[in-house]
Amino acid sequence: MVTDVSLRLLPHQAASDATLRQIVADQLKIDARTISSLRIRRRSIDARQRTIYLNLSIRVYIAQQPDDDEFIHTDYHDVSHCPQVIVVGAGPAGLFAALRLIELHLKPIVLERGKDVHQRKVDLADITRQQKINPQSNYCFGEGGAGAYSDGKLYTRSKKRGNVDKILSVFCQHGADTRIMADAHPHIGTDRLPRVIENMRRTILQAGGEVHFSSLMTSLVINRSQVVGARSRSLVDGSEREWRGPVILATGHSARDVYEYLNDNKIDIQAKGIAVGVRLEHPSSLIDQIQYHNPKGRGKYLPAAEYSFVTQVEGRGVYSFCMCPGGFVIPAATADGQIVVNGMSPSNRGTQWSNSGMVVELHPEDVSAFMQTDSSDPLLMMRFQQRLEHDCFIQGNRKQTAPAQRMVDFVKGRLSYDLPPSSYAPGLISSPLHFWMPQFITRRLQQAFTLFGHRSRGFLTNEAALIAVETRTSAPVQIARDGESLQHIRISGLFPCGEGAGYAGGIVSAGIDGERCAEACAQYLRLQ
Numbered sequence: 001m002v003t004d005v006s007l008r009l010l011p012h013q014a015a016s017d018a019t020l021r022q023i024v025a026d027q028l029k030i031d032a033r034t035i036s037s038l039r040i041r042r043r044s045i046d047a048r049q050r051t052i053y054l055n056l057s058i059r060v061y062i063a064q065q066p067d068d069d070e071f072i073h074t075d076y077h078d079v080s081h082c083p084q085v086i087v088v089g090a091g092p093a094g095l096f097a098a099l100r101l102i103e104l105h106l107k108p109i110v111l112e113r114g115k116d117v118h119q120r121k122v123d124l125a126d127i128t129r130q131q132k133i134n135p136q137s138n139y140c141f142g143e144g145g146a147g148a149y150s151d152g153k154l155y156t157r158s159k160k161r162g163n164v165d166k167i168l169s170v171f172c173q174h175g176a177d178t179r180i181m182a183d184a185h186p187h188i189g190t191d192r193l194p195r196v197i198e199n200m201r202r203t204i205l206q207a208g209g210e211v212h213f214s215s216l217m218t219s220l221v222i223n224r225s226q227v228v229g230a231r232s233r234s235l236v237d238g239s240e241r242e243w244r245g246p247v248i249l250a251t252g253h254s255a256r257d258v259y260e261y262l263n264d265n266k267i268d269i270q271a272k273g274i275a276v277g278v279r280l281e282h283p284s285s286l287i288d289q290i291q292y293h294n295p296k297g298r299g300k301y302l303p304a305a306e307y308s309f310v311t312q313v314e315g316r317g318v319y320s321f322c323m324c325p326g327g328f329v330i331p332a333a334t335a336d337g338q339i340v341v342n343g344m345s346p347s348n349r350g351t352q353w354s355n356s357g358m359v360v361e362l363h364p365e366d367v368s369a370f371m372q373t374d375s376s377d378p379l380l381m382m383r384f385q386q387r388l389e390h391d392c393f394i395q396g397n398r399k400q401t402a403p404a405q406r407m408v409d410f411v412k413g414r415l416s417y418d419l420p421p422s423s424y425a426p427g428l429i430s431s432p433l434h435f436w437m438p439q440f441i442t443r444r445l446q447q448a449f450t451l452f453g454h455r456s457r458g459f460l461t462n463e464a465a466l467i468a469v470e471t472r473t474s475a476p477v478q479i480a481r482d483g484e485s486l487q488h489i490r491i492s493g494l495f496p497c498g499e500g501a502g503y504a505g506g507i508v509s510a511g512i513d514g515e516r517c518a519e520a521c522a523q524y525l526r527l528q
Contacts, residue, residue, distance in 0.1 A: 024038060070181055072169040076102045090211065104518060120142040191347050229244040328353070328425075381476035396431075420463055
């Protein structure tokens with residue numbers, strides 16, 4: 001017999017398999033020895049009150065074993081002789097587009113400007129050791145995209161856009177822990193995600209698809225308003241090649257050369273709103289104490305605590321973004337002359353720091369006067385990002401040393417004479433962020449931090465540091481396509497995809513959009 005139960009337990013009760021089994025048996029009024037297996041289908045933490053509970057939805061197998069896996073398996077057949085589709089970019093959108101193309105009996109040709117997940121590690125280390133950024137291989141560019149080495153969080157609010165469980169199942173099929181199928185805020189971890197990504201690449205290759213690294217798309221091949229292919233240049237030997245087929249453009253939110261190319265070639269793009277701010281880093285023990293309402297912190301059975309803050313200040317949202325409990329702050333610039341910060345966490349979320357982006361919602365009209373540019377300029381928000389990142393670089397002594405300020409000092413508008421310990425490996429330098437960052441950002445952050453400090457006692461503290469600057473929360477443009485259908489786009493044969501095209505935010509929503517673009521591409525080919 002199979003039945004489902006819902007439980008509300010104390011953390012230590014949920015941590016013990018034997019205790020959990022007995023609690024389930026008591027609720028069902030059966031002998032615990034008759035329970036063959038328990039499968040947790042949903043797991044969440046309720047930390048709203050002083051007593052912390054875990055909410056569990058459990059499938060109970062009584063006197064029988066599970067006859068299925070914890071996730072849905074997908075079959076990938078040989079497509080080596082099928083029509084081909086060019087996928088530009090091997091981030092989440094590109095990889096899921098490629099895998100879905102295989103399901104639809106199409107051959108993906110994946111072009112990735114960066115290196116594979118293992119070779120990327122050398123370039124990432126050089127950012128800290130040598131203050132050197134490889135513009136084609138960094139925290140944003142390379143196999144797995146920006147998510148590969150910046151956390152691997154799989155939480156999304158975009159469930160209405162597609163099948164989240166399908167995306168999570170594909171991750172599990174390629175080696176992710178099956179706990180992600182149950183957790184309310186699933187997370188793979190930066191230390192484990194690269195292996196999963198590598199397995200996804202192997203699936204593409206084994207099915208007859210192709211993956212080409214260090215292959216920079218230089219242009220689209222356009223014939224009478226129809227995209228019929230793409231050209232690429234090898235970053236290893238400089239050789240050029242032309243690939244034929246419709247193009248799924250999944251280049252990520254930092255491929256500024258692609259935005260320049262599209263704009264120069266009159267392909268319809270427009271500036272879109274972004275969110276800009278800082279990385280806010282606290283000691284993880286302090287966040288545990290605040291969120292779990294306990295001066296002893298999280299104790300033995302709870303994970304590093306998360307938080308989420310949002311408010312409105314002067315008509316714009318101010319909110320926490322990409323919260324990384326027990327994580328690191330990392331240098332995420334894609335070229336020299338920039339400082340950009342992001343956050344990540346290993347799978348155990350075990351560091352002594354917790355961080356999040358604290359950002360202000362900005363619209364093109366908010367920055368047009370600051371940039372002295374018309375708000376209709378498609379690249380306005382991108383230019384704003386570039387300017388702020390360069391200003392940050394100057395403040396950081398023209399290195400990857402990031403400008404930073406203690407949290408209370410920032411709110412009160414005073415310089416920090418020293419800084420707390422930080423996870424940011426290239427190092428911090430004290431800087432008056434309140435003075436040189438745009439006032440329409442800092443003013444809103446100051447008011448929001450004051451409010452957040454009232455909501456959560458201890459959150460507004462000089463033990464926390466603001467690290468500048470967080471600019472890459474989303475793409476600064478949107479590449480035109482026909483709303484939700486994806487079937488009628490401005491130039492046929494081109495399928496703008498994922499976060500870089502302005503249609504996703506995060507790994508899961510990018511994966512969903514990748515699958516949808518693959519489906520639209522398949523329909524397009526059937527109509528040719």
